[in-house]
Amino acid sequence: MKIYKNISTLYTFKGFAKKMGRNPVDQDFRPIKKAAMIVGKNGLIEWVGKEESLLAQVQKKGGLLGARVIDLEGLNVFPSFTESHTHLVFAGNRKKEFDLKIKGATYQQIAKMGGGISSTVRETKKASFEELLASSRLRIKRFKEQGVGLVEVKSGYGGDFKTEKKILEVAFSLKGIDVKPTYLALHAIPKKVEKEEYVNRVINIDLPKMKKKFPKLSRADLFIERGYFSKQDLKRFKAQAENLNLDLCAHVDQLSGLSGAITAAHLGALSVEHAVFLKPQEIRSLAKTETVINLLPGADFYLKTKYPEARKLIDAGCRVSIATDFNPGSSPTQDLSFIGVLARREMKMSLAEVWCAYTLNASLALGVKNKGSLQKGYKASFFTTKAKAEDFFYEVGNHPVEKLYS
Ligand code: NIG
Ligand code: FE
Numbered sequence: 001m002k003i004y005k006n007i008s009t010l011y012t013f014k015g016f017a018k019k020m021g022r023n024p025v026d027q028d029f030r031p032i033k034k035a036a037m038i039v040g041k042n043g044l045i046e047w048v049g050k051e052e053s054l055l056a057q058v059q060k061k062g063g064l065l066g067a068r069v070i071d072l073e074g075l076n077v078f079p080s081f082t083e084s085h086t087h088l089v090f091a092g093n094r095k096k097e098f099d100l101k102i103k104g105a106t107y108q109q110i111a112k113m114g115g116g117i118s119s120t121v122r123e124t125k126k127a128s129f130e131e132l133l134a135s136s137r138l139r140i141k142r143f144k145e146q147g148v149g150l151v152e153v154k155s156g157y158g159g160d161f162k163t164e165k166k167i168l169e170v171a172f173s174l175k176g177i178d179v180k181p182t183y184l185a186l187h188a189i190p191k192k193v194e195k196e197e198y199v200n201r202v203i204n205i206d207l208p209k210m211k212k213k214f215p216k217l218s219r220a221d222l223f224i225e226r227g228y229f230s231k232q233d234l235k236r237f238k239a240q241a242e243n244l245n246l247d248l249c250a251h252v253d254q255l256s257g258l259s260g261a262i263t264a265a266h267l268g269a270l271s272v273e274h275a276v277f278l279k280p281q282e283i284r285s286l287a288k289t290e291t292v293i294n295l296l297p298g299a300d301f302y303l304k305t306k307y308p309e310a311r312k313l314i315d316a317g318c319r320v321s322i323a324t325d326f327n328p329g330s331s332p333t334q335d336l337s338f339i340g341v342l343a344r345r346e347m348k349m350s351l352a353e354v355w356c357a358y359t360l361n362a363s364l365a366l367g368v369k370n371k372g373s374l375q376k377g378y379k380a381s382f383f384t385t386k387a388k389a390e391d392f393f394y395e396v397g398n399h400p401v402e403k404l405y406s
Contacts, residue, residue: 001067002039002380003058004405005051010035010077010374011389012048016356017373021292021319021364024356029389035077039380048374075384079372080149080406081336082362085273085294087184087327088139089132089167090157092123094329098302107255107303107330108227117157117188120328124157124167132170139326139334144177146336146399147383149406151177152323152366154221156184161206168214177406178381180366182249183210186222186229186237199233203240211244218367220244221273223251224260231263238267247367249294253277255305265291271321271365276300276308283309287317292365294321295357297342298331310347321361322354340393354393381406 015028036051038061047057058064097115110116124132136153143151153171158164164183171181185202189195211217220241222229229237234250241248248269252260257277262285264272271292278286286293295308314320322343325331333339340358343349349357360372371379385391387400 001041001046001061003054003067003069004037004039004072004077005054005069006071006074007035007037007051007077008074009033009388010037010048011079012375013079013355013360013373014375016360017375017378021356021361022317023314024350024352026350026352028352028356037077037374037380043380044370045374045376045378045380047376072384075386075402076388077374077382077384078147078389079359079374080381080383080404081147081358082366082368082372083143083148083151083323083326083336084271084321084362084365085152085154085296085323085325087154087156087325088151089136089153089155089170090120090124090328091127091132091135092120092328094119094332097329098332101302101304111188111227116329118159118191120157121159121163121188121190125159125163129166129169132167133173136170136174140174140176140179142334144404145401146334147401147404148336149177149381149383149404150180150363150366150368150371152180152182152219154182154184156187156221159188159190161209164206165210165213168210168217172214172216177404180219181214181217182219182221183207183217183246184221184223185210186233188223188228199229199236203236207240207246208244211246218245218247219249219270220246221249221251224258224264225251225255226258231258231260234260234263235267249273249365254299261293262286265289270367273325274299274308275313276306278309280312283312283316283318286313292319292321292361294323294362294365295343295347296323296325296331297346298333298339299325300346301342302331307342307346310343310349310353314349314353319361319364320353320357321365322357323362335397335399337393337399338396341396344393351390351393355389
């Protein structure tokens, strides 16, 4: 048993949890002043409340014997962040491409010139496991320093089974915070490969082979877009994912509106990613599903496209999460403060909506139902800070986290 005491204000986020992440408001922070928390051996919270009630609670549990008491020195406590969409295992960079973008080239034009996803695939194929592990560890550390307790890590820069396996091996080797590896199996069509043949191979052979290689693999992803993969591919992909007990998420409606989000949601996707180009009817339908809409404003910023309609999605009752989409091309940033500021400034999200999106809803996007709120039964994954809720997501680059406990 662990006892955390001397907490100035503990933001429980109980209100967000109660509504399972729909329609968040400021009152949902549910702060407790002069708080304490009891955590069981399994890492789950047993009690949260006022420190003045701590003694009675400890006595109820049979006294202090064997308990570790941790003094949080008058700091505030928040649930840790969940970074629910990253492509953090990659080699090389796309600095030249950034320059081309500034000069007006589009995502698809860059891809035609040999840039884009396939250029990172080339670099990642060449890199050794050790090189990828070393760079990925640094990237994980950067998230940890920002109070991230759970991070999703996609493959997708492999282009062939062998390299995808190498990337997932890296993802499964990462430590320090909780990592959810995702097999982004259909990301781009490799050069000189016929599309149908590639899709058939990935769905029929690679997906089952990868699950066999990594029994702990629980997620699969694909990119639905013109020039990439179709809704038909999505349906077949989902059927195989289901056979293999893999949760589905999908990059959808990022550059054009192909009704990918609603199709994936109706197929039971845990989350749909980007969701920039949605029709009003699709937003209404998405609100009736459990699927989390994972918005990635870093990519919209770097690609200089439209931002998703967060206001309409949240007001309709959708669960909305946000993430960096950290990757070397469309979103070369790991900065949570930047993403939160974009969400507020460009997507008109309130502060409470941003907090909920980056904690509880981001965890739900990964299928983790007991993270993002500090209350009985939830994971004791939190960080300390001198700051208050409103001190975050205001100044880009200022993200005042002291220490992560996760
Ligand atoms: O989330 N949309 C497809 N995949 C990534 C981009 C990856 C890349 O450009 O390297 C995304 O934006
Ligand atoms: Fe992505």
